[in-house]
Amino acid sequence: MSKLLIIDDERGIRNTLREIMTDEGHEVSVAENGKQGLEMARQQAFDLIFSDIKMPEMDGLEVLSALKTGEEAIEAPVVMISGHGDIETAVQALKIGAYDFIEKPLDLNRLLVTTKNALESKNLKQETRLLRKKVQRSGPQMIGQSAAITRVREIIDKVAPTEARVMITGPNGSGKEVVARLLHAGSARADQPMVEVNCAAIPSELIESELFGHMKGSFTGAVKDRAGKFEQADGGTLFLDEIGDMSLAAQTKVLRALQESEITRVGSDRPIKVNVRVIAATNKDLEKEIAAGNFREDLFHRLNVIPVAVPPLDDRKEDIPLLVSYFAEQICDEQRIAVKPFDKAAIEALQARSWTGNIRQLRNVVERLIILAGAKITKDDVEAYA
DSSP states (O other): OOEEEEEOSOHHHHHHHHHHHHHTTOEEEEESSHHHHHHHHHHSOOSEEEEESOOSSSOHHHHHHHHHSSTTOOOSOEEEEESSOOHHHHHHHHHHTOSEEEESSOOHHHHHHHHHHHHHHHHHHHHHHHHHHHHHHHSOOOOOOSHHHHHHHHHHHHHTTSOOOEEEEOOTTSSHHHHHHHHHHTSTTTTSOEEEEEGGGSOTTTHHHHHHOBOTTSSTTOOSOBOOHHHHTTTSEEEEETGGGSOHHHHHHHHHHHHHSEEEOBTOOOEEEOOOEEEEEESSOHHHHHHTTSSOHHHHHHHTTEEEEOOOGGGOGGGHHHHHHHHHHHHHHHHTSOOOOBOHHHHHHHHTSOOTTHHHHHHHHHHHHHHHSOSSBOHHHHHHHO
């Protein structure tokens, strides 16, 4: 059911329009003058507004201008109605932002067609906006304007178009995967696959099969031939996340694959040529891991052509207001609720905290506050729920 507002100083016109639109299944509100209509339009969301032009105190063009310009502009289409229609007035109304202009006496068919088209136009704009938001969210984004994150962004811009291997370091939750995705998106391989491997999540006995594939019968459970991640990423990017947790045996084979640009499936002796750009990431100090005998130094130098250090959130707290705003809009959109603003004191309270879980922890806290707090998030809410 669509919500309509009718603004007209003539009671007969108001009542007639209300009866017609109610019979068509719409929920109808009426205002008897421009000021009342403007106040109603700002207090609640309508799907379509009809406004007379000639009204005392505040005419329809003034109402239209107030509704369609400035910070309080609304999205609902506005159809102007006039018993004194002329081309100049119609053009002026359309320039201000009116959806359409119809004359009295009202033609029923014209009125219904205009209503149908206006509502369809509004719905289409909403769907387009939501789709655009989803597309934007699905792409990698690095939110922030701090000096620390600006340096990372500058490195990405320079390195992404090249074929150089990149080693991304930083604590868990700081955004290493976002950096990897931005590198891929800015490369000549962007239209090819980016294949991710979480080296910490794969048992050491299965990592070789995961990376290089296997042949049917090569081990228990190998019921058919299977391509590994290197083959799947051929022509694109292979992202080795948490590479510091990879076994030494697997490190040796990865080094060979990088040196020779070919891999061999488990259970096979036939080499397969692969063309991949490797991006690696870790939350460990690999130089310490090398000293402890846990990581191959030659593999480290193969991967660490371009080092990118992603700062922890505690080192860029000036980005928290932007991050909170971004997450709040994203989460409220997902929950299909109006965006809840954070007041200044709430933001300052969030900035005063230590974020050991980094960006991931902040997003979780923002989501918790949006779900549990009221229409506006305050310092008290942060202290209660964060």
